[in-house]
Amino acid sequence: MKTSINFKVAKSDSEIHNFRKKSFDYIRKDLTHKNEYWMEQKIADRVQKIESYCKENSGRKLQKNAMPVREAVVVIKENTTMQDLHNLSKRLEEELKIRIFQIAIHKDEGHYDKDTKEWKPNYHAHLVADWQDLETGKTLKHQSFHYSKMQDLAAECLEMERGVSGSLARLEAVEFKIKKREEDLKILEERYRQMQQEMESKNSEEFIVKESDFLGFQKIKTDKTIENYEKAFKTNNIQLLKNKTELESKEKHIAELKTKIESLKKEVLFFKSKNSALLTNETVFAVEKKKYMDSVENTLKKAILQESIKIPNLQNLNDTELKDKMIEIIEKTSKENNIPVSAFEEVFRISEKQINLFSLLRFDHRENKASEQNKVNSTKDNSLNIESQIMKEPEERKGFKR
Known part of the structure; x- marks a missing residue:
C-alpha cells in the first residue's frame, strides 16, 4: 500500500472537519470512535503567534x-498509530522545518x-502545520x-x-510508469504527425461550395466557402495545439x-548498506x-501533555495518585501506539528522564509558569520508584501487559 502527503493552505473549517465538531453525511458514525486526535494549539491561536x-x-x-x-492529508494503513505520525512530524521538523x-486520524x-x-x-x-521559518519570521520556502x-x-x-523491498517495489512501479508514458507519447506523436499530414494534403475542393445559376452554370458561393475554410482551420489548429500541449506534458x-x-x-543502495551495518556494526545498532x-519518549511526552489537560484538580493530586495517572497514561499510550512496555521500562530506568516526565505531568499548564520549578523539585523525591512499580507489580495493573 502506498502513502502520499500533500500540503495545502489550511481551510477555515479544518478543525470542524478534522475533530468532528459536527456531523457529516459522508462519514460512518459507527466508526467515528476509531478516530484519534491530538492538538497542541488551535489554528487561530497559532496564526496570532506566527504574526506576532x-x-x-x-x-x-x-x-x-x-x-x-x-494542512496535509496523509494516506495511512489501518494499523498506523499516533506515534507513527508523531515520528513523521518530528522528521518533518528536523529536515524541513515544518512544525x-x-x-x-480518520477511519x-x-x-x-x-x-x-x-x-x-x-x-x-x-x-496541520506551522509554515513559519523561525530564522526569518517569514513563511518557509521549499523547492521541488x-x-x-x-x-x-x-x-x-x-x-x-520502506526499506529495501519497498524501494524496489516503488522502483518497478516508476519504471512501469515510464514505459507507459513513453507508449502514450508515441501514440500522441503519431496522431500529431497524421494531423499535420492531413492538413497539408487536404483537397481544397472539399471546402468549396458551388451552386448553379438559372442557366445551369456552376458558381462558387463565396461566403459558404470561406466559412468552411475557417471552420477547418479552427478545428485543426485547436486539435494540433491540444496534441502539442499533451506531448510537452508527457515529455516533462x-x-x-x-x-x-x-x-x-x-x-535502495542506502537501505541495503544500512541493513548490513545494523547486522554487523554495534555502534550503528x-x-x-x-x-x-x-521517539518513544517523545510520544509519551505528547501523551502526558494531552492527558494532563483533562485531569481535574491536577494540582491537588498526591504522589500516589500522580503515579496512578502516569501508569494509566503509559497503558493507554502503549495500547494505542503498539509500543511494548519494555520500551517504557527502558525510558524510566534513567532517573533524569523519569523526573522530567513526572514534572511534566505534575505541572499544571493552566497555572503561571513561574511555579514550574517548585513543582519539579517537589516531584524529584517521589518519582524515582516508578520503574519498580511498572516492572515489579504488573499484575496489579490490569491491562498493563509486558
Whole structure:
C-alpha cells in the first residue's frame, strides 16, 4: 500500500472537519470512535503567534498573501498509530522545518463498492502545520526536491514501502510508469504527425461550395466557402495545439519519473548498506536504538501533555495518585501506539528522564509558569520508584501487559 502527503493552505473549517465538531453525511458514525486526535494549539491561536513573531523578528507584518498554516492529508494503513505520525512530524521538523501542531486520524470515511456493496475504507490522517521559518519570521520556502523529500519521509515513517523491498517495489512501479508514458507519447506523436499530414494534403475542393445559376452554370458561393475554410482551420489548429500541449506534458512527466527512478536506485543502495551495518556494526545498532527510544519518549511526552489537560484538580493530586495517572497514561499510550512496555521500562530506568516526565505531568499548564520549578523539585523525591512499580507489580495493573 502506498502513502502520499500533500500540503495545502489550511481551510477555515479544518478543525470542524478534522475533530468532528459536527456531523457529516459522508462519514460512518459507527466508526467515528476509531478516530484519534491530538492538538497542541488551535489554528487561530497559532496564526496570532506566527504574526506576532514575524513582526518581532523582521519588524514587518506578515504579508496578506502568506500561507503560514498549511494542512496535509496523509494516506495511512489501518494499523498506523499516533506515534507513527508523531515520528513523521518530528522528521518533518528536523529536515524541513515544518512544525506539526494538530493531528487527526480518520477511519470513518470511505465508500461502498457499487457492484459488491462492500465498504471500502479511506484511512487517512490530517496534519496541520506551522509554515513559519523561525530564522526569518517569514513563511518557509521549499523547492521541488523538498516536496519529494516529504513523500520519502512519509513512506519511511509510516512503513509503507520502506526499506529495501519497498524501494524496489516503488522502483518497478516508476519504471512501469515510464514505459507507459513513453507508449502514450508515441501514440500522441503519431496522431500529431497524421494531423499535420492531413492538413497539408487536404483537397481544397472539399471546402468549396458551388451552386448553379438559372442557366445551369456552376458558381462558387463565396461566403459558404470561406466559412468552411475557417471552420477547418479552427478545428485543426485547436486539435494540433491540444496534441502539442499533451506531448510537452508527457515529455516533462517522463523526465520527472526518470529523475525519481535514479533517486530510488540510490535509496535502495542506502537501505541495503544500512541493513548490513545494523547486522554487523554495534555502534550503528546503538544509534538506531537511541533514535527509537527518543521517539518513544517523545510520544509519551505528547501523551502526558494531552492527558494532563483533562485531569481535574491536577494540582491537588498526591504522589500516589500522580503515579496512578502516569501508569494509566503509559497503558493507554502503549495500547494505542503498539509500543511494548519494555520500551517504557527502558525510558524510566534513567532517573533524569523519569523526573522530567513526572514534572511534566505534575505541572499544571493552566497555572503561571513561574511555579514550574517548585513543582519539579517537589516531584524529584517521589518519582524515582516508578520503574519498580511498572516492572515489579504488573499484575496489579490490569491491562498493563509486558
